[in-house]
Amino acid sequence: MSRRALLRGSAAATAALALPTVLTLPSGGVRAAAPERLVVAGGAITEMVYRLGAENSLVGVDTTSMYPNDTFKLPKIGYFRQLSAEGILSLNPSLLLVTDQAGPPAALERLRAIKLPLTVIPETLHVADVPEKMRLVGAAVDRKAEGERHAQIIKGEIDALDAAVAKLSAKPRVLFLMSITDGRLLAGGDITAAESMIRFAGGRNAVVGSTGYKPISAEAAFAANPDYILLSDQSLEALGGIEALRKLPQLSGLKAVRENRVVTLDMLYLLALGPRVAHAGRDLAAALHPGAALPRFS
Known part of the structure; x- marks a missing residue:
């Protein structure tokens, strides 16, 4: 699966979910x-x-x-x-x-x-809960020690990116589009994995006052005034590529589109909140903050 973030041009949430015993x-x-x-x-x-x-x-x-x-x-x-x-x-x-x-x-x-x-x-919809999820899976498959070891690795990566992002002054507004079907936009609001990843990467969700993944009108997208458009590789491919996105009347008026600030990542990589969560967050942060000093993960 792709780990890339394609940047064209220049480079609460809900209460914490308590993870019960398996x-x-x-x-x-x-x-x-x-x-x-x-x-x-x-x-x-x-x-x-x-x-x-x-x-x-x-x-x-x-x-x-x-x-x-x-x-x-x-x-x-x-x-x-x-x-x-x-x-x-x-x-x-x-x-x-x-x-x-x-x-x-x-x-x-x-x-x-x-x-x-x-x-x-x-x-979970919270990046910080991913290490605990790893522990639970490790226990379920009788690899508790390995689960703990990898949980600590993931936590270390999350903490490293958190520390780097905390030093950034800019918090660009990001509009995440889950899908674009027949011109209809489905955007990510609060209490979503997309919103959690945007914050993790040092951005702000451009959609406010809405929870979950909901349709958004062209007028609402324009009012959100995003600095970046974020969507999955799969959604962009289904649409027909970046040129097809630029031609959509619902998006063509957005400054982020006109200035080619469109970022894509693999859907599973970006939203699953799995063991590569810090890697995906780092790739997104690199796209939202060109030139920023960010940790590198093996």
Whole structure:
């Protein structure tokens, strides 16, 4: 997956989410042994499994699990919000590891009813919670020590970028567009991963007074007066590229578009809040603050 930030031209949120203990059904608690056949629904969780070195137990993942490239060799169980109990059971898993946003509820209830071991990892919209999520995944796959080690690495990276960004005086306004479909703009407001990443990178969300991902009119986009437009590589590709974006009447009047201040990052990299969260934040910060002294991560 791409880590690039393409800069054309010159280079609260909700109350903190308390991450509970891993929930394993039906017996509760954390599994005592590593799963032999692991199925995962959630791109960030899958990436953490690989980071922990537990990928050899993976026998299936959802369609948002696209990093690293080896995930494409695995059977897919569908989109994590539209899981099929039959598809999951066909893989004969010894553990199903899912985000708490997974569904539909009926499919998960059926799996619980037949006592398939099922562990739920709470999602978060806060960068600072990513190390704890890594700990929970490590515990779920019986790699608690590795989970703690990688949690500390991630925390160190987050702290390093936080310290560098704190020294920057400018806080550019950033308009994040989740999608542009038939000219309709879907923008990220407060209480979103996009808003969290924008703040992490030393910017300000240009959309105020709105939560979640909501449609935004051309007039509202103009009133937001963003210094930068941010969207995913995938959304820009679906639109037809940067020239197609520039021609959209809803955006062509924005100074950020006229001055080619459009930044793109891979969707999973930017929004999943996975183990590469500080790397994505650093790439975004480099685009929003050209020439700034920022940490480099291996």
